[in-house]
Amino acid sequence: MEKRKKRKVDSECCQFNDEWNIKYFFVKANDKVLCLICKDSVAVLKEYNIRRHYESKHGSSYSHITGAERTKNFESFQHSLHSQQAFFSKKNSENETSTRASYKVAYVLAKKGKPFTDGSIIKECIVEAAGELCPEKVNLFKMISLGSNTVARRIEDLGGDIIRQIKEKAKRFCWYSLALDESTDVCDTSQLLVFVVLIVNLM
Known part of the structure; x- marks a missing residue:
């Protein structure tokens, strides 16, 4: 059947x-x-x-x-x-905004070569300034997570994203050239500088 x-x-x-x-x-x-x-x-x-x-x-x-x-x-x-x-919906939007702000501050700290612990100082300054300029939004600024561990994770995420983007773009590389040089940091420690020039196939 x-x-x-x-x-x-x-x-x-x-x-x-x-x-x-x-x-x-x-x-x-x-x-x-x-x-x-x-x-x-x-x-x-x-x-x-x-x-x-x-x-x-x-x-x-x-x-x-x-x-x-x-x-x-x-x-x-x-x-x-x-x-x-x-x-x-407002809470989710505020959380996303504070997270983006945290990443942007971490990016500046990494770009300037500043210690991760400076994130806490920056947050304190932001909260104090917000208390004078827009006191009704102080709690929103307090939501920005800028502890040293958080800043370290943010910078790792940013670095990982850069590597991911390079890998994606590398699939379209036609030619590239490398230039190497040496410099020293504030502690007089030698640093290797690598300059990369890429020509990407946009077709």
């Missing part, structure tokens, strides 16, 4: 119905179907699953609310969700 194909649960999914907003306090957000009351999501978009969640967890508290009052409850829950999403 020919085997019958198993019906996948996903194949039973349907489109989100806007009536479920007020009826069950559910919304569709970022490809998920969320309960506005408890912020849980349902795995399969079916009215049965949404209704079961609502009746088992929130029916006793909200089923008696109808009409304008129910609409008001829905709008209040929806506003709370949007505020929460905006908060986390």
